Amino acid sequence: MAQQVPSHMQMQQQMQYTMQVAPQQPQPQHQAQLQAQAQARALPPHRQRPQQQQQQPQEQQVQQQFQQQQQHPPQQMEPGQQAQQSRPNFQMALLPPPQDRLYNTWDDLREDVKAFAKSQGYAVVIVSSLNRDPEGQYRRYNLCCGKGGKSYTSHSKGLRNTRSTKTGCPMRMKAIQEKAWPYNDKWHVIVQCAEHNHEPFTGGPGANAPAQFRKIEVDGMRWLMIMHREAQCNLRQLTIGIRISFGDKYQYVKKSDVRNMLAKIKRDEERKAAAAAAAQGLPSNATYTLIPQSHLPPPPEPQAVERLPQLPPDMQVPDPDMESDDDGDEL
Known part of the structure; x- marks a missing residue:
């Protein structure tokens, strides 16, 4: 017997039934998410991971940023303030020596300032000395940071890999011995500029310590x-x-x-x-000393000297210095 072919109406009704009753197959892009949710339900509550927050669309983020800018507009800074904020500031780490201390001698001041500067991570050097007293001792010293001054241009042949460590640090101060009250002929420090333009020396492994x-x-x-x-x-x-x-x-x-x-x-x-060796055997009022033999330069090597040719016999003239002055005319 010939098989009955379903009509067009029967096929349409069957398709509608399958769409309403049959479950929809998950799309490939949601399969991983469904599997993670199923595993989370199977785990105990204390081992379940919190669900990740869905990221907001890019349009919503841009809109929120725009609203924040309208509520809190950026403040306009003056040119001087902007340059001051952009400059690195190490003043809190590199403090200047205290100015409220009085020292009996210059040596005491120097040792204390060196110890304090070393604890802050920088070194102090003497720039110049001024104002001598009748005994020839200085009464003022100008000091600066060890990295102060301009870096010099090296003219070496490159045998050693060296470079200048100076950064032009503006830190300046002076040590003065004053006679007036309340100093009473004692030494004290006056800080002229407390700023530094370099980081402090921390002494870590491999760090290049200052020469001081x-x-x-x-x-x-x-x-x-x-x-x-x-x-x-x-x-x-x-x-x-x-x-x-x-x-x-x-x-x-x-x-x-x-x-x-x-x-x-x-x-x-x-x-x-x-x-000591040169002073032996010399008169007490001698204005010179003798260089020891070990430090004298070596004697010059003999060199060939070109001599003039001898004159012929007919051109030779007797030397008047070799002649006798006794002519026999004396009485």
Whole structure:
């Protein structure tokens, strides 16, 4: 028997029934989200993750920003204020020395100012000295930051990779000895400019410490001389030893500083020995001293000298200096 073909009306009714009754298949882009929700329902409540907030459309974000700008318009700053805010400010980290202290001597002031500046992360150097008293001692010193001044242009041949550490720091101050009350011939500090244009030295690993923090004084020189000559310590042992023996005073000293100090001690001793040896056998009122033989320059090498040819016999004239003055005419 021939199979009955469904009519057009029957096919349309069947399609409507499937659309109403059959469940809709999820789209591929929502399958991952549905799976995550199903896993969250299966987990216990204390292990469920909070649902991520849906991101707002870009148009709503732009509209909110526009409303905020209308409610709080930006304040217009003057040119001077804008330049002041854009400039880096390290004043809170690099404080100037206190000005309310009186010192009995210049040495006391210098040591205290050096210690305070080191605790703040910068060094202080002497720029100039003024106003001598009748005894020849200075009564004023102009001081500045160790990074003050202009950086110089190096004219070396490039054998060592060095560069200037100066940044033109404007920090300035002066140390004065005043006689009037309430100073009573004591020293005090006057800060002329407290600003810095560089970051403080923190002393971290690999940091390049300022040269003022690596200066070896008389006590360190004496210790190096004894340990180098009597204990026969090498350069590395001397560097580690001076750091440990003096604590924080020489904690930034490097091997190059120890080498230079040993060379300086040797030069000073040779100079003193040469002066003592040269002073022996000289009159007390002599205005000169003798250079030791070891420091004299080597004698010049003999050089060939071109001599004039000898004159022929007929052109030779007797030397009048070789003739006798006795002519026999004397009575």
